Amino acid sequence: MEIDVIMPQMGESVVEGVITKWLVREGDAVTEDQPLCEISTDKVDTEIPSPAAGVITRIVAPEGQTLPIGALLAVIGEPGAAARPAAAAPPPPKPAPTPEPQPAAKSSAAPRADAVAKPAATPAEAETAGAPRRYSPVVIRMAEEHRIDLAGVPGTGIGGRVTKRDVERYLESLRPANQRGAAPAGNGAATAVASSRPLTPPSAAPPSVAPPPIAPAASAVFKPPVYQPREGDVVEPFTRRRKLIAEHMVFSKTHSPHVPTVAEVDLTRVAALRDARKAEFAAREGFALTLLPFAAMATIRALKEFPRMNASVVGDSLVIRKEINLGIAMDAEEGLLVPVIRRAEEMSVTGLAREIERLRRKVQEKTIAADDLAGGSFTLSNPGREGNLYGFAIINQPQVGILRMGEVKKRPVVIEVEGADAIAIRTMMYLALSYDHRVIDGVLGNRFLYRTARILEAADFEL
Numbered sequence: 128m129e130i131d132v133i134m135p136q137m138g139e140s141v142v143e144g145v146i147t148k149w150l151v152r153e154g155d156a157v158t159e160d161q162p163l164c165e166i167s168t169d170k171v172d173t174e175i176p177s178p179a180a181g182v183i184t185r186i187v188a189p190e191g192q193t194l195p196i197g198a199l200l201a202v203i204g205e206p207g208a209a210a211r212p213a214a215a216a217p218p219p220p221k222p223a224p225t226p227e228p229q230p231a232a233k234s235s236a237a238p239r240a241d242a243v244a245k246p247a248a249t250p251a252e253a254e255t256a257g258a259p260r261r262y263s264p265v266v267i268r269m270a271e272e273h274r275i276d277l278a279g280v281p282g283t284g285i286g287g288r289v290t291k292r293d294v295e296r297y298l299e300s301l302r303p304a305n306q307r308g309a310a311p312a313g314n315g316a317a318t319a320v321a322s323s324r325p326l327t328p329p330s331a332a333p334p335s336v337a338p339p340p341i342a343p344a345a346s347a348v349f350k351p352p353v354y355q356p357r358e359g360d361v362v363e364p365f366t367r368r369r370k371l372i373a374e375h376m377v378f379s380k381t382h383s384p385h386v387p388t389v390a391e392v393d394l395t396r397v398a399a400l401r402d403a404r405k406a407e408f409a410a411r412e413g414f415a416l417t418l419l420p421f422a423a424m425a426t427i428r429a430l431k432e433f434p435r436m437n438a439s440v441v442g443d444s445l446v447i448r449k450e451i452n453l454g455i456a457m458d459a460e461e462g463l464l465v466p467v468i469r470r471a472e473e474m475s476v477t478g479l480a481r482e483i484e485r486l487r488r489k490v491q492e493k494t495i496a497a498d499d500l501a502g503g504s505f506t507l508s509n510p511g512r513e514g515n516l517y518g519f520a521i522i523n524q525p526q527v528g529i530l531r532m533g534e535v536k537k538r539p540v541v542i543e544v545e546g547a548d549a550i551a552i553r554t555m556m557y558l559a560l561s562y563d564h565r566v567i568d569g570v571l572g573n574r575f576l577y578r579t580a581r582i583l584e585a586a587d588f589e590l
Contacts, residue, residue, distance in 0.1 A: 130179050132201040134194050137168055137497035142265050143291070144168045145193045145367060146200070155183050156206065163201065167367050171464070171497050181205055193290060195265075262289055268378070269294045275301075368461045379524045383440075384564040387519040389557050390576050394535060396586035397421050398554040404590055412481065419455075419509050420480040422532055422558075425582040426507055427451055427471050433575045436567065437504045439525040445566045454503035454523060455483055456510075457490045464490055465523055467503040476588050508532065517557035527567055530579065533557035558583075 134144055144166040151163050162174040163183075184204040188194055262270075262277055266289050270277050273294075280297045282289035356362050365373070401416055408416040430437040430451050438447045451472040454465040466486040471479065489495040506529040508520045517533035535556045542551050558580055562572040 128205060129184065130181065130203045131199055132163060132175065132178060132203060134166070134196050134198045134200060135175065135497075136196050137171065137173070137501070143193055143195045146188050146190050147172070149186060149190060150174070151183050153183050153186055157181065157183060157203065168371065168497070171495055171500055172368075172493075173497055175200065177203065179203060193292065195288075195290075265291050266294055273298055366461055372462050375524065376521050379521050383522050383524070383527075385519070385522060385561050386564045386567075386569065386572060387559060387561050388569075388572060388576055389517055389519075389559040390580040392556045392558050392580045393540070393584050394418065394554045394556050397583055397588070398535070400586050400588065408477075408480075408590065412477070412484075414480075414484045416480060418535060419483060419507075419532075420476045421586075421588060422509070422530075422583065423453060423455070423468070423471070423479045423483070423507055424476050424588060425579050426505070426530055427453060428582050429575055429579040430505060431472060432578060433571065435571060436528050436562070436575050438527050438566070439504065440527060440563065440566060441525065445527075448504040450504065452502050452504045454506035454526075455486065456506060456508035456520070457487060459490050459495075460493075464495060464500065465503060465506055466490065466495060466499045467501065469502065475590070477590050506530070517559045519559050519561045522561055522563055526563075528560060528562040528572070528575075530576075531559045531561070533559065 137144065145168075146164055147167045148165040149163070150165065151157060151161075157163065157177045157180065159178070159180045160176045163177050164175050166173060166175060181203040182205070183201060185202040186200075187202070188198065188200045194200070266277065269291065275294075275297065277289055277294075280289050280293055282293055397418065401418060401421070405416045434447050435445075437451055438445050440446075450470050453468045453471040455468065456463055456465050458464075466489070468474070468479065468482045468486070471482075474482065486495070486499060489499065503523060503526060505526055506520075506523045508529060509532040510518070513534075515534045518531055520529045520531040522529050533556050535554060537552055537554050539550050540553045540555060541548055542553070543549070544551075558576065560572060560576045562575075
């Protein structure tokens with residue numbers, strides 16, 4: 128009996144991963160839960176454990192290969208089984224002897240259809256023959272953005288599957304064709320088949336009729352000028368995680384119409400509560416009490432009152448989440464991570480503080496797991512206290528909103544004392560909300576932000 132090792136699901140927004148290192152070889156005996164390989168995604172680097180004890184009979188995915196969720200990585204056989212090489216495709220049939228050239232027949236009858244020779248199917252084609260091709264969400268999105276027909280894209284993945292790199296190579300091969308000319312605007316049939324038409328070799332003679340001018344919509348994609356590094360410059364290549372973070376941020380900005388709004392919050396009362404309890408808290412818990420758990424509690428209470436903000440966009444629907452799984456943005460060495468506090472609505476301020484500290488330590492020690500980053504329904508970001516007046520964060524897809532805390536600073540403000548205006552020194556902060564205008568209107572977004580600010584100002588919290 129053999130057991131397949133597959134690429135696991137590692138968060139709702141993670142669709143693929145890259146094999147960075149194999150920790151075992153074919154023929155090695157492994158135990159259950161023993162790490163087999165290291166993989167990297169845009170969210171986290173982690174190890175794939177063995178699902179059972181046995182012998183690695185076959186390693187399917189080589190190091191450096193990017194694979195979608197559910198792809199086959201390796202095969203484990205029963206203890207004592209011998210390693211076997213990857214299953215080879217059956218040898219292609221020997222081509223029929225090439226007939227001697229014959230003079231053209233004088234008959235004008237068309238050749239029979241069954242007399243036309245067809246090339247032998249490749250192993251990938253043979254494996255997928257008769258079944259519809261399947262594509263990962265990343266590939267589908269790229270095809271929609273560039274308006275290409277995936278049926279014309281050759282796949283190099285497992286079973287001939289089209290990967291992200293295959294689409295990138297295909298787009299690169301199309302670029303010279305776009306520069307030579309394009310079908311006139313409005314010719315839908317020509318546009319639909321353009322991606323599956325073979326390219327004209329550079330040595331081919333130009334057509335006798337000049338191509339029509341390129342319509343503005345079909346012009347080449349703008350490319351910024353490339354900066355050439357000079358002496359003294361430091362070239363820092365993007366890590367894989369940084370590339371994928373950039374890709375997801377661009378996706379969020381181009382698909383969700385972000386609306387930013389900001390509120391001024393008087394934190395004088397909550398700051399006084401924290402100062403009064405921080406010594407006792409630190410002695411009991413072993414870490415400092417910050418303002419972040421109070422902001423998290425205010426956010427959770429406001430989400431209870433406005434559950435539509437605690438939602439995810441799924442296709443053409445809005446899914447209003449029952450549980451409040453609050454993501455807390457945290458800085459990491461290779462980029463921002465957003466670990467999730469699950470069922471945050473059931474926690475006290477102290478419980479939130481403990482969970483934030485636990486996740487912070489896991490990020491710092493690089494032990495954060497994919498499960499810690501999955502399932503968020505709303506996100507709170509606290510970039511720090513140094514010079515951060517306020518700013519607007521990018522929504523963490525598929526959520527519909529994100530709150531960003533600004534710098535906490537004492538400054539003079541006008542307040543009302545016994546019916547008269549007065550100037551007082553207060554502890555102030557700006558709280559900024561970014562929301563998805565596809566599903567959240569301005570009234571709801573403003574009311575949610577206003578309520579969060581008022582809950583913070585009231586400082587009605589139990590530790």
